[in-house]
Amino acid sequence: MPGDGPLVLVHGGAWDIPDAVLADHRAGLERALRVGRRAVEAGRAALDVVVEVVAALEDHPAFDAGRGSVLDRDGQPQLDAGVMEGETRRWGAVGNVRGLPNPVRAARALLGADGQARLLVGEGAERFAAERGLPAVSPSALVVPREQDRYDRLRAHPDFGSAAFAGQMDVPRPPAPQGTVGCVVRDGRGRLAAATSTGGAPLTRAGRVGDSPVPGAGFLATPDGAASATGWGEAILTVQLCARVVGALAARPPADAARQSLAELAAAVRWSPEPATAGLLVVGADGRAGWSFSTPRMARAWWRPGQDPEVHV
Ligand code: ASP
Numbered sequence: 557m558p559g560d561g562p563l564v565l566v567h568g569g570a571w572d573i574p575d576a577v578l579a580d581h582r583a584g585l586e587r588a589l590r591v592g593r594r595a596v597e598a599g600r601a602a603l604d605v606v607v608e609v610v611a612a613l614e615d616h617p618a619f620d621a622g623r624g625s626v627l628d629r630d631g632q633p634q635l636d637a638g639v640m641e642g643e644t645r646r647w648g649a650v651g652n653v654r655g656l657p658n659p660v661r662a663a664r665a666l667l668g669a670d671g672q673a674r675l676l677v678g679e680g681a682e683r684f685a686a687e688r689g690l691p692a693v694s695p696s697a698l699v700v701p702r703e704q705d706r707y708d709r710l711r712a713h714p715d716f717g718s719a720a721f722a723g724q725m726d727v728p729r730p731p732a733p734q735g736t737v738g739c740v741v742r743d744g745r746g747r748l749a750a751a752t753s754t755g756g757a758p759l760t761r762a763g764r765v766g767d768s769p770v771p772g773a774g775f776l777a778t779p780d781g782a783a784s785a786t787g788w789g790e791a792i793l794t795v796q797l798c799a800r801v802v803g804a805l806a807a808r809p810p811a812d813a814a815r816q817s818l819a820e821l822a823a824a825v826r827w828s829p830e831p832a833t834a835g836l837l838v839v840g841a842d843g844r845a846g847w848s849f850s851t852p853r854m855a856r857a858w859w860r861p862g863q864d865p866e867v868h869v
Contacts, residue, residue: 570835620735625755738784787834811846
């Protein structure tokens, strides 16, 4: 995608998105783009724009973030989110929170905190969010019928909870990650920011933290580029996928950098029981942007001033 001027680029996950939910995904992306567009047109900083866009995606039940998140083995949502500003390299992240409808806002609040914590997890993160006046809800308020049904079906599997279900190849495995959300923005002054938010993968162990709240893995913004990733969290953590793609921008156009980084991910991670698939968005300091995915589909959308928004699933 050619550069110049502001850009809002979002994703709603990379996976085998079924036809039946395409319209929902499109509606969620369109809504988030409208929020981003309004924020850019109001002259807000890239950091604020990514937070508003990701909060809108968290609020939309189509995605695995905020309300609509998948459930862990205990039948609870387990949420991670991170946000970063390129110019200052300030970032904040929360992991393993259960009762925050918008974890990205708690991550954002950490940017203004005393600098002694950038990543907070669990109860401490929830206490911090409450101190900052952010709303909390009962975890069950974030559970949608689609995910309760999925959990009930998986729970009924005879191997549920056994070592076999947890990772051997001869029984059905829990479904792949799906529907994490993210956004990268270049604002009117050329500032960059990135944010990612997720409910993780279905049936994760309690206490599992994925790539999404780890800078360089699930998100990154530096003066050179901003990226957001989705896919197998453990694999993405292993190769530091967002650091890789932002680093690759020095030598390659954004879409090539993203493709190359995904190829490196697949080649490097051999221990994963399934191929290490993922999706990536990236924007460079010059405003050129691109994406790539190694899954059947990726929900993605973008807007630049003077152009019609584009939504693809
Ligand atoms: N990367 C996320 C995680 O592993 C899941 C996803 O992107 O769908 O927590």
